[in-house]
Amino acid sequence: MKTHKGTVLVVDDDASVRVALSRLLMSVGYRVETFTGAADFLERAPRNARGCIVLDVKMPVTNGIELQRQLGGAGFDLPVIFLSAHVDVPLTVNAMKGGALEVIIKPFDEHQLLDAIQNAVEQDRIRYVHRIEGTQLRQRLDAMSPRERTVMSLVVTGMLNKQVAALLGISEKTVKVHRAHVMTKMQASSLPELVRIADSLGVVPDIPVPNPSKADSLNG
Numbered sequence: 001m002k003t004h005k006g007t008v009l010v011v012d013d014d015a016s017v018r019v020a021l022s023r024l025l026m027s028v029g030y031r032v033e034t035f036t037g038a039a040d041f042l043e044r045a046p047r048n049a050r051g052c053i054v055l056d057v058k059m060p061v062t063n064g065i066e067l068q069r070q071l072g073g074a075g076f077d078l079p080v081i082f083l084s085a086h087v088d089v090p091l092t093v094n095a096m097k098g099g100a101l102e103v104i105i106k107p108f109d110e111h112q113l114l115d116a117i118q119n120a121v122e123q124d125r126i127r128y129v130h131r132i133e134g135t136q137l138r139q140r141l142d143a144m145s146p147r148e149r150t151v152m153s154l155v156v157t158g159m160l161n162k163q164v165a166a167l168l169g170i171s172e173k174t175v176k177v178h179r180a181h182v183m184t185k186m187q188a189s190s191l192p193e194l195v196r197i198a199d200s201l202g203v204v205p206d207i208p209v210p211n212p213s214k215a216d217s218l219n220g
Helices: 017-029 038-045 065-072 090-095 110-142 148-155 161-168 172-185 193-201 212-219
Strands: 007-010 032-033 052-054 080-084 104-105
Touching: 007 017, 007 038, 017 032, 017 110, 032 038, 038 065, 052 065, 052 110, 065 080, 065 090, 080 090, 080 110, 090 104, 104 110, 110 193, 148 161, 148 172, 148 193, 161 172
Parallel strands: 007 032, 007 052, 052 080, 080 104
Antiparallel strands: none
């Protein structure tokens, strides 16, 4: 089965540019979908595509900069590469502020464009992998019991089992059992890896608050 490098969504009101880009990109292994303008793109473009968007700046009705501003709200998070017929510093600044990776001048150099697209597709792949990994890690964390999450939040700070046991009022053996469950459920092979996972999830130490009534009864 033949695979492709990724999908490039080309938005340009010039039919000759769409044809030229399609032929070039497909010849090097990309899947290509073309659109005649912003409205056509927003209506037909696949929200689940992985790759990048090649977007013409000067288009009738809605130009490329305006379409770029609408992408997030329309459910697109792909990297954007702009094509422009002339050098325009304010335009370039606006495009970059909006998150564009590059602005390439027409007529474009094929190698420059292909390098930019390769970089954009790779960035999209990395972001997608990180997003999936983050979702999976959050699901693993949610699958743990409240006590396991508390133990995890404490051991990643460097606390010893006996210190965690004293803080939680349980035996050191019980802490070891919970800690083993945490390592298994989070699929962490070592404490440093668990620390990295906890940091990526924003886990903070869950230190129990003493019960005032219980403390009063003990002091009395």
